[in-house]
Amino acid sequence: MAKSKSKIKDIKRCAVYTRKSSEEGLEQEFNSLHAQREAGEAYITSQKQEGWILVPDEYDDGGFSGGNMERPALQRLMKDVEAGKIDVVVVYKVDRLSRSLADFARLVEVFDKHQVSFVAVTQQFNTTSSMGRLTLNILLSFAQFEREVTGERIRDKFLLSKKKGKWMGGTPPLGYDVVDRKLIPNEGEAVIIREIFKTFIETRSQIETAERMNDMGFRTKRLPRKDGKVAGSKKFTRTAIYKLLKSRLYIGEIGHKGEWYPGEHKALIKLEVWAKVEAILQGNSSNRQTDSRHRRSPSFLRGFLFGPEQEALIPTATRSKGKLHRYYVSSMARKHGHKHSPLPTVPAKEIEFLVVEHLRDLLKQPEIIFTTWQMLTDQETLNEDQVREALNDLSDIWNLLFPEEQRRLMKLLVSRIDVHQQGISIRVNQEGIPTITNELQGEVTWP
Template sequence: MSKVRCAIYTRKSSDEGLEQEFNSLDAQYDSCRAYILSQKHEGWSVARERYDDGGFSGGSMERPGLKGLLADIVAGKIDVVVIYKIDRLTRSLADFARIIEVMEKHGASFVSVTQSFNTKTSMGRLMLHVLLSFAQFEREVGAERVRDKIAASKAKGMWMGGTVPLGYDAVDRKLVINDAEAATVQAIFDAFVELGSVQATVYWSRGQGLTTKLRQRSGEAIGGTPFHYGALRCLLSNRTYIGEVEHKGKVYPGQHEAILDRALFERALAILATRSTDKMRRPKLASASLLQRMIFDQHGRKMGPAHTCRNGQRFRYYVTHGKQIKKGGPAAYRVAAAPIEKHCAALLSEHLTANVTSVESEGAAKLGGTPAKELKMTFLRHLRRVVIGDAELSLELTDGATINRALDRVRHGNDAKLLIGGIPASTPPASNPQLIILLKDAARAQAFALARPKLPLDQLAAKFGRSSERFKRLIRLSYLSPKIVATIVQERQPLGLTGRHLQNLDGLPLCWRAQEEMLLD
């Protein structure tokens, strides 16, 4: 007589009563165990481990007891699963099909103590499907009743639970105004209507030390942190603050007291609507572009952030928007982002230091080393418009002042480096990682070619992952004068010596002295 290893699975949807000495799970277990003992003559025996799920819904597979049971079935430790009723195993037809598939694949079956089913026959499986269909129907009807009750309650203006918004406390299942938090909500709406920007309001709120609502969940404190964009935007569109309840697109008068004046809330919504076009809702590249929406070229055309990646390095630019470039009109402007942001910070710092006598002036002189988030907040607070011209850089400030500085734009292909009057000339030249990467690439190309002297150029280029023309230029650059290489590594190269210039250079002489005269003099 072969031995049949049996596992008992029990489940209860709620955790009510589980603290009792003898609960529903124990009752199911005892019934299943008695059934197994009645089949002892067939070789049935109870597995030592119990598989209990107390407080878990039958509509989900995310149950620790069920997961352990299925794992043991896959491991070949279980022959028969014994359950009190079919709906203890699952209330979902789709989940039931997955469980049966696992059992059949590993030679296991199951038995219901109160219902006679044999999953090894087609008729038994049909009857199981019919029974589970009714179980799933009952579950869905119950869910519909709950949804209908919530909708009816909200139509009466009742608060139906959930996350309590900042400015209120939940007392006896009703929203009651928290005066301290309500003052925070009022201040945020006033600031937003004045600033007209969610991001500017975020920076303002952090400067004021305002935080989100502090809540207790599962014995742990959550919230109480500075506002971020999403949290603030959600707050600004919450109709709870004008005494209303919203449910599935419909708005009803609430039973709680309003915090805000309706006119103020409607002004905030109108501003949000102008900041929520379809174009603005499209996914955006996370960008550190500090002058976004502030920078224009001298022809009044907006310039926006763009970037390119070369050999794993990301280079940021501000470029005239393509839709604003007209046929036969001025060419697009394109400037490196980091230098122009640095120059604007230096000029703004100089202006604030000279014209502001408050504590703010003490930090103004340090804008060059300010973290990006704080510098962005400073730009939003003080900068209204930055204009890039061919001979002048202009900063229009929120205090009505304008800073104009002479500007030379040294062009190299599509790029332009900026030489701005008034910026200290002692500032060390910015590093050019593109040049360093180009020299490393050239050295790798040379070593690759020397290691394969019998291969023709086109095959070398293909194996190296470059076109033949590109590979030839890299080989040529690998024989640059040591003096030129040292100048680039030490960041002392002339302004015109860029990676683009070297890549597009034709007729590079083999003589080192001639190279130095061409590139360094």
């Protein structure tokens, strides 16, 4: 019986892990994963006298890169290692487990923690020896170096192809189809592109151009997927129009990281038309007075205002006769046009005055004062009258504060403001009021 117990103790449960980077050939009856597994199983059989046995679970990652750890079979393998279900991990080659030295180091650390050995069949490496560890680290360093060099070669080839004007893949733009890896004009969509440029020159407005396109029944590019579903084919937005107008692809160029090169494809827009559009865009940009002065005086309600359909109200500004006019506009209006917005454009001064007055009334309410005093009771610094006085002081000095300070206090006072046709409703952040009260009583230094 003692001999039998010794044999059980020496049994080593072995798991074979296989990986293939691409999905090509996985549908075949015998593929690369099968070949790796057979080699691993044969090696385990050769070590049978050492007590090695194959675990029934299969750990195969087909179509996954070795450059990261996001692989389902590998994650399952590591969970089983941590659960103490495996004693030896067997792979065909080291880079099947990982091509990243940093990732491999983390894997080996887990193996060591749980006393699990690692074996590469074709390279005769075993992490139980110091020499095996050294050799593995050197090998993985070269594997990572080779991977980086390969990546550089691909990037260089990609750039060279772009400079030659070749289309290097990606989602085909509206107005073109990809045939034999080349951009070929889609005449039906080309009509839409030309209409967009023509309409923008007439209206000088991205939103109005988007509205006209949508009213004419035009939509963004329809993109059939492999699963039978369809992406795209949506209504035009201000952003979508802007991207189309800014793309030099429509004058026959190919872009790469901000640089543009003459392309092999046919232009859909004449250069003089594109130049006219670019001039209008630049003019609109300079006239749109979200300028440095506006940024230095930020709207303190930014991020707090929401419309009836939960859309954010975004601060914007225009300048007329040298005077700055600030507004809050629905994100829906900015995206689809004002006629699609449930709210009109809101003058900033009006809504900010309304919010401040509403807060002043709230801070004078006895229940707010009492609750704040209760929250400060543990500090034993202020009585109820002092709390009332401090909150009244805030009401008096609000208009004297810089916008940045108003915004900081607003974050302490308010969590959200809902704006609707009938008025506003404010969600007060009760926990922030004691901090402000202390500041106004000199307990906390103002920045």
